[in-house]
Amino acid sequence: MEYLLNLGILFSIYGVLALSLNMVVGMAGLLSLAQAAFYGIGAYATAIGMTELGLNFFVSLGLGAVINIVAAGIVGRILSRWKSDYYAVVSMGFSIIVFSVLLNWKELTRGPLGIFGIPKPSIFGYSIDTNLGFLMLCLFILGIVFGIYRWIDRSSFGRAAKAIREDEQLAQVMGYPTRRIKSILFGLSAVVAGVAGGLFASYIAFIDPTTFQVKEGIFLFTIIIIGGLASSRGAVLGALILLSLPEVLRFIGLPFSIAAQMQQIIYGSALVLMMVFKPKGFLGKYRM
Amino acid sequence: MSVSMSTLPRAIETKGLTKTFGGLRAADALSIYFPSGVATGLIGPNGSGKTTLMNLLTGTLEPTEGSITISGKTFEVIEPDMLRDLKIARTFQDGRLVNQLSVEDNLLLAIASVGTRAGLGEIGIAGYGARVDAMLKKIHLEAHRGANAEDLSYGQRKLLELGRAIIQDADIYLLDEPFTGLFPAVVEQVAELLGELKRAGKTLVIIEHNIGLIRRLADNVIVLDHGQKLAAGVPEDVLKNKRVQEAYLGV
Ligand SMILES: Nc1ncnc2c1ncn2[C@@H]1O[C@H](COP(=O)(O)OP(=O)(O)OP(=O)(O)O)[C@@H](O)[C@H]1O
Numbered sequence A: 001m002e003y004l005l006n007l008g009i010l011f012s013i014y015g016v017l018a019l020s021l022n023m024v025v026g027m028a029g030l031l032s033l034a035q036a037a038f039y040g041i042g043a044y045a046t047a048i049g050m051t052e053l054g055l056n057f058f059v060s061l062g063l064g065a066v067i068n069i070v071a072a073g074i075v076g077r078i079l080s081r082w083k084s085d086y087y088a089v090v091s092m093g094f095s096i097i098v099f100s101v102l103l104n105w106k107e108l109t110r111g112p113l114g115i116f117g118i119p120k121p122s123i124f125g126y127s128i129d130t131n132l133g134f135l136m137l138c139l140f141i142l143g144i145v146f147g148i149y150r151w152i153d154r155s156s157f158g159r160a161a162k163a164i165r166e167d168e169q170l171a172q173v174m175g176y177p178t179r180r181i182k183s184i185l186f187g188l189s190a191v192v193a194g195v196a197g198g199l200f201a202s203y204i205a206f207i208d209p210t211t212f213q214v215k216e217g218i219f220l221f222t223i224i225i226i227g228g229l230a231s232s233r234g235a236v237l238g239a240l241i242l243l244s245l246p247e248v249l250r251f252i253g254l255p256f257s258i259a260a261q262m263q264q265i266i267y268g269s270a271l272v273l274m275m276v277f278k279p280k281g282f283l284g285k286y287r288m
Numbered sequence B: 001m002s003v004s005m006s007t008l009p010r011a012i013e014t015k016g017l018t019k020t021f022g023g024l025r026a027a028d029a030l031s032i033y034f035p036s037g038v039a040t041g042l043i044g045p046n047g048s049g050k051t052t053l054m055n056l057l058t059g060t061l062e063p064t065e066g067s068i069t070i071s072g073k074t075f076e077v078i079e080p081d082m083l084r085d086l087k088i089a090r091t092f093q094d095g096r097l098v099n100q101l102s103v104e105d106n107l108l109l110a111i112a113s114v115g116t117r118a119g120l121g122e123i124g125i126a127g128y129g130a131r132v133d134a135m136l137k138k139i140h141l142e143a144h145r146g147a148n149a150e151d152l153s154y155g156q157r158k159l160l161e162l163g164r165a166i167i168q169d170a171d172i173y174l175l176d177e178p179f180t181g182l183f184p185a186v187v188e189q190v191a192e193l194l195g196e197l198k199r200a201g202k203t204l205v206i207i208e209h210n211i212g213l214i215r216r217l218a219d220n221v222i223v224l225d226h227g228q229k230l231a232a233g234v235p236e237d238v239l240k241n242k243r244v245q246e247a248y249l250g251v
């Protein structure tokens, strides 16, 4: 039971992350590799907020959101002149910078030692210290993010974003301020990824910088490409598939050391096969 | 008649408009105007700079030099996202649609709110249903409203692109070869739609190689050659012009 709860919590957190990435990659065709950075900023804001500053979980989430808005505001504005290759390279650069700040600003983050003893959230004095309670919280937040995604997806703003991903200049000719639209989606996606980071930090109770490297951003890319680009259900399905995979490998009895290698190979092959045979992913609404 | 053209208000006027690509002068000190409420045919041989001019007028290319005056306001640089406010709609020679969006969404894109808050407040077809229905009927795509634009035939794509411009209810229409490659029946449909715009008093700029269509639709003609203005005026006069015949009609 605890095992399933654990899986469910991680699935929800990655569902939120995948939705946040689909807001930029799927909706607007922005190839962002910055997601791990915002995820990390959210996690560290919650960790430091709750341990050092003694803040409530939700206030810490707000702190992370503010930091992410400022960071994404600056980076997003620079990125907004591009869409694909340059976007990927520059956003990856940002992700690397954030990782090295987390690693090296030891006074703030304790560097490679990480931060221990991050408490569980409490609401109105009730501490959410059971896994069931925490799963409820995660699913609740996943539900809200899912709703936000679908709202944007069906709105005129979302339609403009989808025009941008195929032909930004055409969207401009139709009257849309495309750079602003790209920046707004980037900022929103950063905030959402930060919330996932806060949940993760509080759940795991210990974080260190290694979780928030560029490769985590690439893993999220894998999730949405396999689950489905530009689709809210696809993002969630992708998270479900990719998080269950290691469990499946374990279930069929592969020793851990082999399973870990196999997992990478399977992810990689799945990506290649998807791009070749099903470029929209399982539930996708857009192919790159 | 050509005298009366010059006395009409000018929807668009350029002064010394120039665009160079390396050593090539694709637009060469163009000082021309498009009279308001008139259909102007923009003609000239392949590579004479017709599309380049249209791109400069819509901000999809930045001029090397010169200025553009639209409805009385003068610009050195035009950004494409100003076009909606300037009430300018355009089509492209290579037919640009959002391929992975539906026919309906391609039309909605042209009229939905551009502001963030307003745009987020409009869900789905919002209040635009009647306009979209009417346009789908006009361009004979009612049966395809949910189809992706990429699944349309060439002629349907041309009609959708024109419909996307018309639904904007702009004042000025810049149309880059709206007839090229169409079957005669579709040519008639497009001619019909342009006729309607003319009757509504819109300003039209039509790039077209077919002189018959120009004679039929345009009341004013501008001839470009090597990025320069070769002639301008009423079609009968301009098409009789010796230099035009040499450069363009190959006579
Ligand atoms: N982006 C560009 N880069 C370099 N050269 C260009 C570019 N766009 C146009 N040209 C050149 O500028 C000249 C004018 O091209 P343009 O497309 O405006 O001609 P056109 O009159 O529209 O021709 P057509 O009737 O074939 O459509 C051509 O020599 C073309 O090769």
Ligand SMILES: [Mg+2]
Pocket: B050, B051, B052, B093
């Ligand atoms: Mg052309």
